[in-house]
Amino acid sequence: MIYFDNAATTKISENVLEEMMPYLKENYGNASSIYSLGQKSRAAIENSRIKIAEILKIKPSEIYFTSSGSESDNWAIKDILNKKEKNHIISSRIEHPAVLNSLKYVESKGIDVTLLSVDEFGNVNLDELKNSINDKTGLISIMFANNEIGTVEPVYEISKIARENNILFHTDAVQAIGNVKFNLKDLDVDMMSISGHKLGAPKGIGILYIKDGTEINSFIHGGSQERDRRASTENVASIVGIARAISDASENIDENIEYTKDLRDYFLEKLLNVDGIILNGPIENRLPGNINISLKGVKPQTMVRYLDMFDICVSQGSACAAGSIEPSYVLSAIGRSEELALSMIRISLNHNNTKEECDFVFDKILRGMKKFKK
Template identity: 50%
Template sequence: MKRSIYLDNAATTKTAPEVVEAMLPYFTEFYGNPSSVYEFASKSKAAVSENRDIIASALGAKDKEIYFTAGGSESDNWAIKAAAEAYESKGKHIITSKIEHHAVLHTCEYLEKKGFEVTYLDVDEDGAVKLDELRKAIRPDTILITIMYANNEIGTIQPIKEIGEIAHENKILFHTDAVQAFGQIPINVDECHIDMLSASGHKLNGPKGIGFLYIRTGVKIRSFIHGGGQERSRRAGTENVPGIVGFGEAVKRAVSTMEERAAKEIELRDHLIEKVLAEVPYVRLNGHRTNRLPNNVNFSFRFVEGESLLIMMDMKGISASSGSACTSGSLDPSHVLLAIGLPHEIAHGSLRLTLCEENTVEEMDFVAEAAKEIVGKLRNMSPLYEDFVKRAAAK
């Protein structure tokens, strides 16, 4: 039987058994619409309220500042589009970075077509925003800074507290896409001066199709979906009660296990990084060596094409990716890897491995050996590698 090693947790995670168990009654037993006034619906309404409070507490926020959505992409769209619309009388300038998720980048591109100006900040070779360049980019008409908490491809954690302080000092709204970071590392919205924050349930062992947008009290953001009065009239539509319950249960689980889980993931992550760097030549670790998400590893292998690498890894039972799941069908190299300075030919040979606490050291050893073997085979078929070896031998 072929072994199965799942290392694509940045794309999605397995829904935890306790999360599924918590959700089940709200499909078949307590299925009332939380907006209805009769007693039968009160259980659903109470569940929404209880889990809103659980999620708010995990951020150091108030329950009334949490608005449920269908996921991270919707939350990003809502935060950026609605803030732009609400504050355009003050200005039409937005600041973001070149390594954001496409839910942010494409939303900014959409706003550019509507007359807004967007500054896309460069990042350093580890993928971190340069604070001096952020300060220089601020203009009198800047209304929003949107910088992700941690990168979904290379795992680098941004200097969010410092970015929040800069935004706060200049009276500019600060939004962060925390889809990868929420539940993985501690986050406090007040300490970081965060005005809006996006997150998604399925990245932390919760269900798909549920997310939230944190909106600080006092932020004048407009409604995104119009219709009924749900989510305090800011996001119409019947609440996804089972999803909300599952999200809340996943957040409880993530918060209670965070320290222990992160320690194990870091141990596995570092073991894999050290083994691959030691045993595979001409490989680069992408992202900051230590200031990265506990479960994220991203390599670029020279003289290798990423798609072939992924297919051959899959043949060995290893589920991995070359970057964001939202762009997995693209033949273009990762915009994140290009932004940190990699040339196209090296960016094309990338491999993202995102693990979880259920993975083992034995699995990391197997993956490292598989990478060594597969990369070796692919290089032996590469004319570019052959030329490189000949030139090196001639020196």
């Protein structure tokens, strides 16, 4: 099996699995129980929080464990409904559906939403951002890195603009964590969404970072978990897992980024020499493992199924939109024609992939192009 779809999800790492196992087997206590079995779970959660906080250079109390990146995005966006004076959000046209559909929801409840356009590489325009701010703007939500074309947005500059205008800034860092080096002391944001399954932790665990002092209501109502802000019996094993995944990623971040970038550039050079293969998205400021290409005259579903016959996994677009045959809204936003937008595949590499795998997949893509090109 050649797994080239790491932006959709990743394999759970052996380290993560090993560290989680005791909390799935013998240490199954509820973290709210006061006997020892429960307190082992409590300690595991709080140690995980401390571990992640140290890496991100924040306080443990600023970390809220959620069920996913999607939940974190929903929480950060929908809280605008609790703010009477502030009824305007600025975001971008290429956000993940977890943000875009949360925005649609708040819009249906009377919130004004401005979606910034992006240039041909997927970067938001900072002047447009500044010009969109008004007295009612309560939140700016711009993703750290795009899941389809890998654009890394100018989040440091956006954070400065948000600060100067006294506006909350949320960023969806689901694709960035582990792939871009950052900490939250330097990147001053109010809220950040993270998901575990993109970096070797299981699916179904996320984080919303909420800077101390940020006014935000609880999202899931119920018990008093997560300091009364996010009810539900804690998912101890997955919390331990995401902490280990973030810790491993941060320990090896320089090597991993360099390795993955080299691999991507090696593969990309081969691909772009082929007639009819076109790169979508930026050359610079791109996620290290992201390759988004249009295969002129080839239906992506056909190519994805063909590669699957050789046990190769790539994406026919972003995984979440994979069921639809609409052209990708991200490619439309960067100005790609419908023809190119409808012939795009996404390959997302990580540090577990190799040059030999790239060579093998390249050969199969070439064969596929010859076979299916119209």
